[in-house]
Amino acid sequence: MPDFDNPSVADILDTVGDLLEISGADKFRFLSYHKAAHALRAFPEDVMTLAADGRLTDVPGIGKKLAASIVTLVQSGTFPEFEAITSELPGTLVELVEVPGLGPKKVKVLFERLGIVSVDGLESAIEAGKLAGLAGFGTKTIENLSVGIDAFRRHRQRALIADVLPFAERIVSAMREVDGVADASYAGSLRRRCETVGDIDIVVASERPAAVMEATRQLPRTERVLASGETKTSIVTTGGLQVDVRVVAPSQYGAAMQYFTGSAEHNVRLRELAKSRGLRVNEYGVFRVHDDVRVAGASEDEVYAALGMVTPPPELRENTGEIQAAQEDRLPRLLKLGDIRGDLHMHTTATDGKSTAEQNRAKAAELGYEYIAITDHAVNLRMVGGLDLDALERQWESIDELNAHGNGPHILKGIELNIDDDGEVDYSEDVLARFDIALASLHSGWGQPRDVATRRVLRAMENPLVDVISHLTGRVLRRRDPIDLDIEAVMAKAAETATALELNCYPDRLDLDDTHLRMAKHAGVVITLGTDSHEATQLGYMTYGVGQARRGWIEPGDVLNTLPLEGLRARLKRARVL
DNA sequence: GCCGTTTTCGGCCCGACTGTTTTCAGTCG
Known part of the structure; x- marks a missing residue:
């Protein structure tokens, strides 16, 4: 079968x-x-x-x-x-x-x-x-x-992390079931939480590599075995994804994980550093050059300690400053999924979502959230039935009802506004003032010249009742390039106006990217994380946003929705004028 | 092809933008 x-x-x-x-x-x-x-x-x-x-x-x-x-x-x-x-x-x-x-x-x-x-x-x-x-x-x-x-x-060329991670986790489970296997994990770009991955790298610790190689060739969805030797097998799945499985002895597992997690640039820098200390690093361990004695390799911590540093989280291993930070023991304490207290971007059946506010709240309760924001589309996005004033009144009434009765996370009255060609948004000031939180985003004009597009975003940020700019660049991975923006100018204006920038956690957006996030942090811009969920199960996409945030060196203090509800309200831009 | 049903067939969202077939089809979201 x-x-x-x-x-x-x-x-x-x-x-x-x-x-x-x-x-x-x-x-x-x-x-x-x-x-x-x-x-x-x-x-x-x-x-x-x-x-x-x-x-x-x-x-x-x-x-x-x-x-x-x-x-x-x-x-x-x-x-x-x-x-x-x-x-x-x-x-x-x-x-x-x-x-x-x-x-x-x-x-x-x-x-x-x-x-x-x-x-x-x-x-x-x-x-x-x-x-x-x-x-x-x-x-x-x-x-x-x-x-x-x-x-x-x-x-x-590359697959979305959300399409690959669950499959990789199943392979890891399968490997752990193989007789003689002490440990197994995925490594590579997947472990570094890159937004897209070209292949899956699996590292297995076992004294019986032959059994692991056989199990790899027998993996479900194996279309073709590219190569299969004593310790390494490469297959291509029916989905066209390459999977490389590498077996090492349990005593070498840490070194192999370090080596296969990369990135290549990180590893090159690490080997240079080792050499200057009279050491050599490979996938089997850290060795003294003069007598070839192995000094580390069972765990990653051991490997990095031997090189005189604490272990940088995989998401930072791009040779962009993490090695020096690790040497000086001043690595950031990166955001974790458990730090997130609520999801600030989701749609409901009132516009183009598939779940109701109540269903979203139920899912949020499962995730242990304290609050969520319902942020349906505003009136000018007619193609999805953006909410007019009457529809808003109805939604607010039902949210009040939900908040008053029944338990679960508090629901914030939010909105996803459209930034029009002049940088204006859908509603007048008196309407905007009635939301708990307002996001604004670009939904048109993808081909606009940089100065035109940038001016629209800057103008929107000058609105004191626009709290957050959502999915800033509008990119869709593998499908649509980001709109051409002067990111520096956007960051400066965001800092000046206390406008937050959203990290959109939807797997094919992940917009801001890691670079933008580091820029935001540097500029003192606050970040929000929102899944842009269109059905309740998609609230689970938060994990991909957290991975991206970690790649961007983001810490809990940089993120508004790590705050308790009242703290969040106090930090939103509108708190300055309302 | 699914769904709901006033049980056996009709409804299933639709507007803006682009380029071009100059009055609208195709794409996008």
């Missing part, structure tokens, strides 16, 4: 949905595939169990038809609808839809008229001038497609 998990089934459903859309199928038919895929990804039970128990229809969005298809899929590796659509359209068309500027309709034209089935094919066709004269493809569109292809190439 083929091995499937929720993401791999979801990926197949998404492919069918995309191909159906390209083929011109009914909108609601292809959307139902995407809805089912999305629900399956977030569903807390495994698809194989659900299929075996006949409970797939428990997943919202999966009805009788899709349940039967999924059962067939997990039993046979395919299902009739998948076969039918992939015989009509090549599956590679899906990648073309990923190119910014290309949607299903244009992809269909490219396929039918020019036989283009891939991004490479599209690029060749553009270079050969074959698109000229094609209906719907003017000079400007063709020009934009070339840019889109570049962006596609630049962004597609």
Whole structure:
């Protein structure tokens, strides 16, 4: 029986949905595939169990038809609808839809008229001038497609941390079950909490490496074994992700973890430092050069101590000042998930969210939060039903009701405002004054010149009732480049006006990035963390934001929502004028 | 294709922006 998990089934459903859309199928038919895929990804039970128990229809969005298809899929590796659509359209068309500027309709034209089935094919066709004269493809569109292809190439290589981390954790669990294994962990960019990762590095401590190598080759979703030797095996998963598993003796585990966690730059600097002390560092330990005696290696702390420093947290290991800080024992005490007392950015069914305020509060209670802010879209974002004054009154009333009755985290009345072309926001001052917290963000104008875009953000920060600028650059990882902003000017204005900047924790945003965060800290700008959750389960995305914050050297004192509720209120910008 | 139901079929959100097919389709969110 083929091995499937929720993401791999979801990926197949998404492919069918995309191909159906390209083929011109009914909108609601292809959307139902995407809805089912999305629900399956977030569903807390495994698809194989659900299929075996006949409970797939428990997943919202999966009805009788899709349940039967999924059962067939997990039993046979395919299902009739998948076969039918992939015989009509090549599956590679899906990648073309990923190119910014290309949607299903244009992809269909490219396929039918020019036989283009891939991004490479599209690029060749553009270079050969074959698109000229094609209906719907003017000079400007063709020009934009070339840019889109570049962006596609630049962004597609690496996987999002949120897509990889759960899989890596399952591999680690599997490795720990292998006979003779003393310890196992993921290392590399994943352990450093990079926002995207190119592969998964696993380090295993065992005296019986052969058993570990065998277990690696047998991992679920292994498509291809690239290499498999005595202590190292590399595989490629069905999702195209490379996994490298390395086995060392338990006494070498710390050195191997240090070595494979990197970064390369961090390790180079460390080895230079070791050499100056008459030492040598490799994945097996720290050795004295003159007599080759091993002086450390069982633990990372031992390795770093041998080199005269305390252990820097993995998130800092980029050779950007952490080694000197570690030598001087003045490493920051980085933010931890447990420091977060509430989530300051989420949407509800009042706009484009899937959960109610009450459901979000229930999830927040699970997470141990003291408060949350409901921050639905403001009126000018009409495409998602942004809230007008009447809708606001209704929402405030229901929040008052929830806060008065029932227990759970306190709900703050928030809003996500739109920064318009002049840097103004959706409501007048008297309305803004009635929120507990107001975020403002860019939702348009992605191609604007730097000075124009920057002016909008600066203007918004001058509003005394805009507390936070949310997802500052608007980037979407692997999909949309950040808007071109004068970040320095933004930081200076934020500090001057006491406007907080949000670290948006949604996995494909993670906006601010690590560099911006360090800039903010340096400038004395306060940070908020918000998940931008569109359904209650996504409140769990906070962990990815905390990882990013740590990469940005952020400490609890830099973050507003580590404060208790009254402390938070007192520190929001509006407290100065209200 | 799912869902809810006034149980057997109709509803499923929609507006702004872009480029171009100059009156609107396609993309985006």
